[in-house]
Amino acid sequence: MLDGCIFCKISSGEIKVDMLYEDDSIVAFRDIDPQAPQHILVIPKEHIPTLDDVSPEDAGLLGHMLLKARDIASKLGMDKGYRIVVNCNSDGGQEVFHIHVHLLGGRQMKWPPG
Numbered sequence: 108m109l110d111g112c113i114f115c116k117i118s119s120g121e122i123k124v125d126m127l128y129e130d131d132s133i134v135a136f137r138d139i140d141p142q143a144p145q146h147i148l149v150i151p152k153e154h155i156p157t158l159d160d161v162s163p164e165d166a167g168l169l170g171h172m173l174l175k176a177r178d179i180a181s182k183l184g185m186d187k188g189y190r191i192v193v194n195c196n197s198d199g200g201q202e203v204f205h206i207h208v209h210l211l212g213g214r215q216m217k218w219p220p221g
């Protein structure tokens with residue numbers, strides 16, 4: 108855990124949120140500033156700052172995050188579709204430097220995303 112990282116505090120239970128999913132390696136919860144009717148964050152418990160910091164050994168973790176995002180989308184009834192977003196670094200829109208997947212759904216998505 109990195110001191111001061113809000114996602115580390117959430118994944119360790121130090122900050123309480125309404126968990127939608129949790130296992131030994133990841134947690135999922137609703138974004139506090141939703142950009143769609145359904146906006147879920149899926150994060151690893153391990154602190155990895157950005158996608159640029161992922162190693163080949165993390166491939167299984169990333170796949171697990173995506174598969175659980177898919178499962179959560181199904182559970183929440185996003186059968187018309189959803190979007191998965193991973194922002195990387197400041198210019199990519201990343202605000203919290205702990206890798207995370209945004210699962211967005213419940214409305215028609217536009218392209219380009221902005």
